[in-house]
Amino acid sequence: MSVSGKIVKTETKTISELKACPIETTFKVVGKKWTILILREMFNGSNQFNRLSENIEGINSRMLSIRLKELSRYGIIRRRIISEEPIRIDYQLTDIGRKLLPLLTEASKFSLSCLPSEVYRDGRPRTSKQIPKHIPVH
Amino acid sequence: MSVSGKIVKTETKTISELKACPIETTFKVVGKKWTILILREMFNGSNQFNRLSENIEGINSRMLSIRLKELSRYGIIRRRIISEEPIRIDYQLTDIGRKLLPLLTEASKFSLSCLPSEVYRDGRPRTSKQIPKHIPVH
DNA sequence: CAGCATCCGAATAGATACTG
DNA sequence: CAGTATCTATTCGGATGCTG
Numbered sequence: 157m158s159v160s161g162k163i164v165k166t167e168t169k170t171i172s173e174l175k176a177c178p179i180e181t182t183f184k185v186v187g188k189k190w191t192i193l194i195l196r197e198m199f200n201g202s203n204q205f206n207r208l209s210e211n212i213e214g215i216n217s218r219m220l221s222i223r224l225k226e227l228s229r230y231g232i233i234r235r236r237i238i239s240e241e242p243i244r245i246d247y248q249l250t251d252i253g254r255k256l257l258p259l260l261t262e263a264s265k266f267s268l269s270c271l272p273s274e275v276y277r278d279g280r281p282r283t284s285k286q287i288p289k290h291i292p293v294h
Numbered sequence: 295m296s297v298s299g300k301i302v303k304t305e306t307k308t309i310s311e312l313k314a315c316p317i318e319t320t321f322k323v324v325g326k327k328w329t330i331l332i333l334r335e336m337f338n339g340s341n342q343f344n345r346l347s348e349n350i351e352g353i354n355s356r357m358l359s360i361r362l363k364e365l366s367r368y369g370i371i372r373r374r375i376i377s378e379e380p381i382r383i384d385y386q387l388t389d390i391g392r393k394l395l396p397l398l399t400e401a402s403k404f405s406l407s408c409l410p411s412e413v414y415r416d417g418r419p420r421t422s423k424q425i426p427k428h429i430p431v432h
Numbered sequence: 433c434a435g436c437a438t439c440c441g442a443a444t445a446g447a448t449a450c451t452g
Numbered sequence: 453c454a455g456t457a458t459c460t461a462t463t464c465g466g467a468t469g470c471t472g
Binding site: 342344347355356358380381382383 | 437
């Protein structure tokens with residue numbers, strides 16, 4: 157079996173229940189510009205359009221709007237209208253969305269331990285003791 | 295501390311050793327089109343330009359060449375010239391590159407368990423028992 | 433076999449202004 | 453507050469042909 161799980165080999169035949177590479181699929185869904193920053197902020201507790209807009213440096217409302225719609229479509233977040241006065245719109249991670257945390261954690265761990273020149277100001281590697289095993293939310 | 299590890303809060307001051315979001319950094323490095331397919335094939339044992347070219351459907355030599363250089367630059371793969379006759383070029387994952395496996399595994403797990411309509415031909419969800427916990431290499 | 437050069441269209445995203 | 457509309461700039465990647 158391949159790393160992608162794309163091809164399942166049984167005794168004599170090769171079958172696949174898959175129509176796309178699972179790894180690639182996930183990257184297509186969350187790998188676009190701004191998407192993981194939005195998710196990161198939502199894990200950090202931002203749940204309104206303007207909070208997200210403020211906390212994600214450089215994003216404009218058009219891109220934020222587009223990405224929020226994509227994430228909603230995939231069931232990763234949910235848009236809700238809070239009808240109490242003043243009426244608000246609130247975005248929440250769904251159960252599915254919260255399942256992205258291990259992926260984000262692995263992504264964080266990888267760059268912190270393997271790409272020091274890309275993430276650290278001083279560009280110098282840290283020992284594994286200096287790198288948090290679990291990236292806390294908050 | 296944020297989920298990104300971007301801000302480290304100590305008693306009274308907020309300091310950051312980071313110049314970029316670690317999650318975003320990893321996605322920038324491996325999130326481009328073709329990159330993870332190349333890595334997947336390398337985890338599956340392809341280590342020559344033309345093997346990769348054959349095994350990654352749709353890629354052209356220009357894109358393969360560009361991506362291999364990027365990955366080399368990040369230290370994720372290594373290009374070697376095998377001087378035995380016939381002379382060959384061979385690409386290998388480095389120790390750093392192999393550290394990407396948990397990330398690829400998480401990516402795979404996510405789509406298999408949370409995006410069935412994107413990965414399965416029949417679009418139907420599987421129970422967690424039906425989803426491999428560890429995506430084997432080979 | 434392992435690429436590079438060029439050209440070009442498509443997709444992506446930024447800037448700006450406006451709205452119920 | 454929570455977006456939409458429009459226009460433009462840039463980036464990306466596909467096609468094709470060539471090379472030591």
